Amino acid sequence: xxxxxxxxxxxxxxxxxxxxxxxxxxxxxxxxxxxxxxxxxxxxxxxxxxxxxxxxxxxxxxxxxxxxxxxxxxxxxxxxxxxxxxxxxxxxxxxxxxxxxxxxxxxxxxxxxxxxxxxxxxxxxxxxxxxxxxxxxxxxxxxxxxxxxxxxxxxxxxxxxxxxxxxxxxxxxxxxxxxxxxxxxxxxxxxxxxxxxxxxxxxxxxxxxxxxxxxxxxxxxxxxxxxxxxxxxxxxxxxxxxxxxxxxxxxxxxxxxxxxxxxxxxxxxxxxxxxxxxxxxxxxxxxxxxxxxxxxxxxxxxxxxxxxxxxxxxxxxxxxxxxxxxxxxxxxx
Numbered sequence: 001x002x003x004x005x006x007x008x009x010x011x012x013x014x015x016x017x018x019x020x021x022x023x024x025x026x027x028x029x030x031x032x033x034x035x036x037x038x039x040x041x042x043x044x045x046x047x048x049x050x051x052x053x054x055x056x057x058x059x060x061x062x063x064x065x066x067x068x069x070x071x072x073x074x075x076x077x078x079x080x081x082x083x084x085x086x087x088x089x090x091x092x093x094x095x096x097x098x099x100x101x102x103x104x105x106x107x108x109x110x111x112x113x114x115x116x117x118x119x120x121x122x123x124x125x126x127x128x129x130x131x132x133x134x135x136x137x138x139x140x141x142x143x144x145x146x147x148x149x150x151x152x153x154x155x156x157x158x159x160x161x162x163x164x165x166x167x168x169x170x171x172x173x174x175x176x177x178x179x180x181x182x183x184x185x186x187x188x189x190x191x192x193x194x195x196x197x198x199x200x201x202x203x204x205x206x207x208x209x210x211x212x213x214x215x216x217x218x219x220x221x222x223x224x225x226x227x228x229x230x231x232x233x234x235x236x237x238x239x240x241x242x243x244x245x246x247x248x249x250x251x252x253x254x255x256x257x258x259x260x261x262x263x264x265x266x267x268x269x270x271x272x273x274x275x276x277x278x279x280x281x282x283x284x285x286x287x288x289x290x291x292x293x294x295x296x297x298x299x300x301x302x303x304x305x306x307x308x309x310x311x312x313x314x315x316x317x318x319x320x321x322x323x324x325x326x327x328x329x330x331x332x333x
Contacts, residue, residue, distance in 0.1 A: 053135075053136045053137065054133060054134065054135050054136070055077050055078070055080075055133075055134045055136070056131060056132070056133050056134075057073055057074075057076075057077070057131065057132040057134075058130075058131055059126075059129060059130050059131065059157070061073075062126050062129065062132070067126055068125060068126060068199075069090070069121065069122045069123070069124060069125055069126060070121040070122075070124040070125075070126060070129070070132070070152075070154065071090035071092070071121035071122040071124075072122075072126075073126055073129075073132060074092060074121070074132070074134070074152070077134050079094060079095055079136060080092055080093070080094050080134060081093045081094075082121075084122075088122075088265070088267040088268070088275075089120040089122065089123075090120060090121045090122035091120070091121070092121065092152070093149070094134075094136060094149040094150045095136060095137075095149060095150070096149075097148055097149025097150070098149070099119070099149075100146065101146060101147070101148040101149040102146075102147070102149040102150055102151070102152060103143055103144070103146050103147045103150075103151045103152070104119050104121070104151075104152045104154070105143070105151060105152065105153040105154065106154045106156065106257070106259065106284060106286070107154070107155060107156055107243075107255070107257050107286060107288065108153065108288065108302065109257075109284070109286040109288070109302055109304040109306075110144075110304075110306075111154075111284060111306065120280075123237070123261060123263045123280060123282070124154070124261070125197055125199075125237070125239050127180050127182065127195045127197045127239065127241070128156045128157055128182070128193065128195035128239075128241040128243075128259075129154055129155070129156060129157070130155050130156060130157040130158070131155045132152065132153070132154055132155070133151075133152070133153040133155065134150065134151075134152055134153075135150050135151040135152075135153065136149075136150040137150055156193070156241065156243055156257060157182075157184060157193045157195070157243070158184065158191055158192075158193050158243055158245055158255075159184030159185045159186045159191035159192045159193045159243075159245075160184065160185070160186050160191065161186045161187075162185075163183075163184070163185035164182070164183065164184050164185070165182065165183045166180075166181075166182045166183075167179075167180070167181050167182075168180040172201070173205065174201055174202040174203055174204070174205065174229055175200070175201060175202045176200070176201035176202070177198075177199070177200050177201070178197075178198075178199050179197065179198045179199075180195075180196075180197045181194075181195065181196045181197070182194070182195050183195075189246055189247050189248060190244075190245065190246055191244075191245045191247070192242070192243065192244045192245070193241075193242070193243045194240075194241070194242045195239070195240070195241040195242075196239070196240050196241075197237075197238070197239045198237070198238050198239075199235070199236070199237045199238075200235065200236040200237070201233075201234060201235055202229060202234050203229040203230050203231075203232075203233030203234045203235075203266070203268075204229070204230055204233050205228065205229055205230070206225065206227055206228065206229070206230055210225065210227045211227075212225065212226040212227045230268050231266070231268060231274065232266030232267055232268050232274055232275070232276060232315070233266060233268045234265065234266050235263070235264065235265035235266065236263075236264050236265070237261070237262070237263040237264070237265070238261070238262045238263070239259070239260065239261050239262075239263075240258075240259075240260045241257075241258070241259045241260075242257070242258045243255060243256070243257045243258075244256045250292075251291060251292040252289075252290070252291045252292075253289065253290050253291075254287075254288070254289045254290075255287075255288045255289075256285075256286070256287050256288075257284070257285070257286045257288070258284070258285050259282070259283070259284040259285075260281075260282070260283055260284075261280070261281065261282045262280070262281050263277070263280040263281075264277055264278060264279065264280060265277050265280070274314070274315045275312055275313070275314060275315065276312075276313050276315045277310055277311065277312055277313075278311050278312075278313045279309060279310055279311035280309075280310045280311075281307075281308070281309045281310070282306070282307070282308045282309075283305070283306065283307040283308075284304070284305075284306050285304065285305045285306075286302065286303065286304035286305075287302075287303040287304070288300075288301070288302050288303075289301045
């Protein structure tokens with residue numbers, strides 16, 4: 001009997017060793033493992049931190065940086081590269097992904113133009129911004145598609161119980177003028193914040209050492225520069241931003257945000273083509289609501305409208321004609 005039991009044990013071991021390689025191959029028709037997945041329980045607001053890395057710029061950081069636009073503010077974020085395109089537009093790359101794979105949000109609402117997916121961040125001033133969050137890494141589950149590179153969430157200011165008003169002005173050469181107005185307040189369940197800014201300039205000066213007869217950059221070359229103010233470096237930008245909020249209690253909030261940008265500017269290029277944005281307008285209106293049903297369940301809703309129009313005009317002949325006229329005047333005098 002003992003010999004029989006010993007024989008059975010050896011047979012089972014031998015059979016198991018023989019069958020294991022076959023099982024490892026998982027032949028067609030075999031059953032697959034059913035994986036229900038993991039359920040993670042974490043504090044509200046920590047879901048992004050758990051799976052990505054985040055860099056945050058506060059309004060204080062932006063002010064200390066001296067930044068005037070979102071693109072300037074983002075220059076110090078590690079892993080994020082701010083570049084300028086051929087039409088003078090600013091765009092970013094994050095960990096090797098271009099801006100079409102980086103979602104730009106304003107108060108949680110997508111702000112990327114639909115026709116090319118790239119928003120000119122140099123056209124968005126920082127006057128009404130309270131914080132900028134740069135979320136690195138893929139986060140499609142939380143923010144939807146086109147987020148392989150990450151997310152840039154621009155969070156605007158809201159009014160507090162204590163009224164706040166500020167007016168800032170600055171002036172520079174070539175008729176450079178900046179006017180910025182901020183006002184916010186809150187009363188009871190209501191709060192609001194309003195920002196208006198206007199910036200204009202005739203352009204920036206070239207170096208005093210610039211030679212208009214230089215065979216590479218002077219008159220008659222692809223640059224066609226005659227010195228003084230850089231051709232088509234002028235701009236006139238106007239922004240109005242308003243946020244109105246109603247907080248019924250700590251669990252229920254409703255906010256409406258309106259942004260309007262009217263930014264006309266020239267584009268100083270490095271060739272014989274001269275371009276000018278005669279029109280650059282963008283409307284951004286959003287309605288956001290949030291209600292915490294319980295400590296574990298909350299509901300959020302976003303309704304938004306965005307419209308972007310720009311007109312890029314070829315002014316090569318005008319610029320060349322103006323430069324030739326200046327050169328002729330210098331020659332005659």
